[in-house]
Amino acid sequence: AYTCGLxxxxxxxxxxxxxxPGDIFGDFGAxxxxxxxxxxxxEAIVLAAEPVPDTFTRLQENFRLNSVKGQAIxxxxxxxxxxxxxxxxLGGMNRVATSVDTETTEVNVLTVDELVAETNLxxxxxxxxxxxxxxxxxxxxTRLLPNLAAIIIELNGSGKKYxxxxxxxxxxxxxxxxxxFDYLPRTRKLQPRNEYQQxxxxxxxxNLRMLDEIRLRLEEN
Numbered sequence: 232a233y234t235c236g237l238x239x240x241x242x243x244x245x246x247x248x249x250x251x252p253g254d255i256f257g258d259f260g261a262x263x264x265x266x267x268x269x270x271x272x273x274e275a276i277v278l279a280a281e282p283v284p285d286t287f288t289r290l291q292e293n294f295r296l297n298s299v300k301g302q303a304i305x306x307x308x309x310x311x312x313x314x315x316x317x318x319x320x321l322g323g324m325n326r327v328a329t330s331v332d333t334e335t336t337e338v339n340v341l342t343v344d345e346l347v348a349e350t351n352l353x354x355x356x357x358x359x360x361x362x363x364x365x366x367x368x369x370x371x372x373t374r375l376l377p378n379l380a381a382i383i384i385e386l387n388g389s390g391k392k393y394x395x396x397x398x399x400x401x402x403x404x405x406x407x408x409x410x411x412f413d414y415l416p417r418t419r420k421l422q423p424r425n426e427y428q429q430x431x432x433x434x435x436x437x438n439l440r441m442l443d444e445i446r447l448r449l450e451e452n
Contacts, residue, residue, distance in 0.1 A: 232265050232268065232269070239383075239433055240416065241413065241414045241415075241416060241435070242358075242383045242414070242433050242435060243266075243269060244414065244416040245381070245383070245414040245416075245435060245449075246266070246269060246270060246273070246356065246383075247269075247273060248416075248419055248449050249356065249380070249381070249445070249448060249449055250270060250273045250275045250355075250356065251273075251274075251275075251448075252273070252274035252275070253274065253275070253276065254275045254276070254355050254356070255275065255276045255277075255278060255301070255352050255353060255354045255355055256270035256275045256276070256277050256278070256301075256354055256355070256356055256357070256358075257277075257278045257279075257280075257343075257352075257354030257356070257357035257358070258270070258277055258278070258279040258280070258357075258358050259279075259280050259308055259343065259357055259358065259359045259360070259361065259368065260280070260281065260308075260359060260360040260361040260362070261279035261280060261281040261290050261303070261360075262281060262286055262290070262323050262360065263286060263289040263290055263293055263323075264279060264281075264289075264290045264293040264294065264297075264299075264303075266358045267279045267290065267293065267294065267297075267299055267301075267303075268293055268297040268299060270299075271294075271297050271298065271299030271300065271301070272297065274300075275300075275301075276300050276301040276352065277294075277299050277300070277301035277302075277303075278301055278302055278304070278346070278347070278350055278352040278354055279294075279301065279302070279303045279304070280303075280304050280305075280306055280307075280308055280346060281303065281304075281305060282305065282306060282307040282317050282325075282338040282340070283317055283318075283319055283325045283336065283338070284305065284319075284336065285319070286322075286323075286325065287303070287305040290303050291303050301352065302350050302352065304346065304350065305338075305339075306338065306339050306340060306341055306346070307327065307338045307339070307340035307341075307364075308340060308341065308342065308343055308346065308361065308364075308367075308368045308371065309340045309341075309342065309364065309367040309368060309371055310342060310367045310368070310370035310371040311340070311342070311371070312340065312341045312342065312345060313339075313340055314337050314338065314339055314340060315327055315328070315337070315338055315340045316328035316332070316335040316336070316337055316338070317335060317336055317337075317338045318332050318334065318335055319334055319335060319336045320334045324362060325362070326361070326362035326363060326364065326389070327361075327362075327363075327364050327393065329392055329393075341371075342371030342372065343368060343371050343372035343375055344371060344372060344373065344374040344375055345371075347374075347375050353375065353378060354375070354379065355378075355379065355380050355381075356379065356380055356381045356382070356383070357379060357381075357382055357383070358382075358383045358384075359382060359383070359384040359385065360384075360385045361385075362385075362389050363388075363389030363390040363391070363392055363393055363395070364390070364393060365384060365385075365386070365390060365395070365400045366390060366393075366395045366399055366400050366403060367393075369400065369403055369404070369407075370403075376407050377407075377408070377438075377440075379438055380437070380438055380441050380444075380445055381435060381436065381437050381438065381445065382404070382409065382435075382436040383433055383434075383435055383436075384400070384404075384433065384434055384436065385432045385433055385434075386400060386401070386427050386428070386432070386433075386434055387432045397427060397429075400427075401426070401427050404436050408438060408439050408440055409436040409437060409438055409439065410423060410436065410437060410439050411423075411424050411425075411426065411427050411428075411434055411435065411436055411437075412424060412435050412436070412437050413435070414435055419449045419450050420446075420449075421437060421442070421445070421446060421449070
């Protein structure tokens with residue numbers, strides 16, 4: 232991050248312009264915690280979830296090194312509570328294991344709603360990067376979803392291996408009163424778009440019920 236700067240520039244700048252000290256940020260599929268560290272630098276409180284043991288250890292260390300307030304939880308996120316196998320040798324691309332994966336580790340999974348209830352941390356914004364398992368995560372997020380201002384989500388076709396498409400995720404979010412926007416950092420404006428981002432991994436979804444409030448907050452700095 233120090234070398235490359237804000238490599239997800241529009242999404243990271245959205246966080247910088249939107250988050251305030253004391254806001255809660257959810258980093259779901261946190262990996263080693265780049266978004267976690269960014270949110271922590273803004274004095275936000277972070278709820279981070281990462282399932283893979285080695286990666287989780289590095290996430291915890293980045294919490295410490297960056298003095299991030301909040302909690303890091305080692306778990307997967309789905310639409311049920313139980314256990315799932317995860318790959319363990321793919322680094323930042325580790326994901327829910329399929330029948331063809333051999334080097335795997337069993338991980339506890341729960342829903343986002345359960346995670347929020349157990350930690351008493353309710354995010355205003357979440358970043359979701361779960362390598363194709365976005366739809367089950369969102370389906371386990373029904374109580375939190377109406378209270379979220381924004382979702383930054385990686386959609387890159389990875390859901391096909393689990394029988395989901397990016398269109399399925401998009402339709403789910405649209406049906407939940409979210410819509411896709413581009414963030415224009417120079418003007419701090421949100422520009423509606425008809426579809427999720429297909430030319431890059433991340434898409435920004437805004438809760439339409441909070442749109443006016445979000446726009447005012449972005450412009451007030």
